[in-house]
Amino acid sequence: MALLEVNNLKKYFKEVKAVDGISFKVERGEVFGLLGPNGAGKSTTISMISTLFKPNEGDIKYKNVSIIDNPSAIQQKLGVVPQEIALYPTLSGYENLKFWGHAYGLRGKELSNRIEEVSEIIGIKDRLKDKIEKYSGGMKRRINIGAALLHNPEILIMDEPTVGIDPQSRNHILDTVLELNKKGMTIIYTSHYMEEVEYLCTRVSIMDKGNIIASGTQEELLEIVKGKKKINLRFDKISDNLIDRINSIDYIENVDVHDDEIILTTQNGEDIFKDLIAKSSETENSILSIDIKKPNLEAVFLHLTGRALRD
Numbered sequence: 001m002a003l004l005e006v007n008n009l010k011k012y013f014k015e016v017k018a019v020d021g022i023s024f025k026v027e028r029g030e031v032f033g034l035l036g037p038n039g040a041g042k043s044t045t046i047s048m049i050s051t052l053f054k055p056n057e058g059d060i061k062y063k064n065v066s067i068i069d070n071p072s073a074i075q076q077k078l079g080v081v082p083q084e085i086a087l088y089p090t091l092s093g094y095e096n097l098k099f100w101g102h103a104y105g106l107r108g109k110e111l112s113n114r115i116e117e118v119s120e121i122i123g124i125k126d127r128l129k130d131k132i133e134k135y136s137g138g139m140k141r142r143i144n145i146g147a148a149l150l151h152n153p154e155i156l157i158m159d160e161p162t163v164g165i166d167p168q169s170r171n172h173i174l175d176t177v178l179e180l181n182k183k184g185m186t187i188i189y190t191s192h193y194m195e196e197v198e199y200l201c202t203r204v205s206i207m208d209k210g211n212i213i214a215s216g217t218q219e220e221l222l223e224i225v226k227g228k229k230k231i232n233l234r235f236d237k238i239s240d241n242l243i244d245r246i247n248s249i250d251y252i253e254n255v256d257v258h259d260d261e262i263i264l265t266t267q268n269g270e271d272i273f274k275d276l277i278a279k280s281s282e283t284e285n286s287i288l289s290i291d292i293k294k295p296n297l298e299a300v301f302l303h304l305t306g307r308a309l310r311d
């Protein structure tokens with residue numbers, strides 16, 4: 001029996017089909033990833049699992065019991081780190097954690113012990129007395145995560161917990177996720193960062209426009225793009241003329257421009273170099289480097305949707 005089972009879940013906001021019939025299972029002890037671009041429906045899905053929103057259709061079962069009819073079955077078992085930071089800026093980190101602890105019914109010695117333990121986990125002990133308004137974005141995030149951990153939940157749901165923070169806090173958060181998981185916590189992690197999902201997750205569902213377009217272990221998902229190559233090209237500069245000419249190579253499947261790089265995917269490995277060099281020599285731009293990458297989850301997304309995960 002899966003710990004959590006989502007079945008044909010739908011949530012519409014008027015005509016916006018935020019979540020349009022998704023199904024997935026989360027097994028006990030795994031780090032499950034929901035990967036998808038902005039507006040895919042990740043937060044809406046999480047709001048339904050955390051019983052904030054009722055779905056229009058479908059069911060969510062926690063240990064085989066529907067949480068739609070019986071929300072209290074899951075509420076105490078769940079820790080949710082929302083996408084939007086929810087803290088009182090004029091209170092200290094400690095006071096914020098205390099507030100959330102009270103909300104979970106923790107009091108007295110038990111609460112102060114848990115605040116102690118949790119601030120150790122999130123690595124913020126020495127700043128607990130400072131007001132939140134003095135914190136960096138990364139430190140606020142860590143308190144937000146700490147708040148979700150106070151009642152020692154069985155399942156931790158994290159909604160894009162590393163957006164807009166410094167690399168050090170980001171790495172700390174990623175390693176905290178793995179550490180918590182090692183101690184037995186089941187984790188649902190949503191992100192539009194392919195690298196994070198690759199680093200953390202045992203199984204992944206890729207979401208787009210309210211639907212799950214692929215699910216599986218990372219190896220299973222990479223099977224979808226087997227044989228494809230992802231090629232990164234750097235030029236001294238990139239002109240529209242250059243992009244047009246590369247697009248005119250008929251066996252190239254996707255052409256994406258990121259700053260000074262052109263990223264393309266193709267099955268054909270034989271003629272590609274010759275053709276790329278020929279095409280770029282017809283322009284005023286020169287190639288600085290050609291780098292072949294193994295396909296990753298980004299390539300899976302690109303293959304299935306024709307779009308990049310991040311725009």
Ligand SMILES: Nc1ncnc2c1ncn2[C@@H]1O[C@H](COP(=O)(O)OP(=O)(O)OP(=O)(O)O)[C@@H](O)[C@H]1O
Nearest residue numbers: 013016018036037038039040041042043044045192
């Ligand atoms: N309360 C709401 N009222 C109306 N539309 C909503 C509401 N919440 C979400 N939506 C719409 O539903 C769709 C899915 O939104 P959702 O926030 O679930 O996506 P997401 O995958 O979390 O995106 P992001 O990466 O930007 O957080 C979007 O088109 C969004 O505009």
Ligand SMILES: [Mg+2]
Nearest residue numbers: 042043044083
């Ligand atoms: Mg979201």
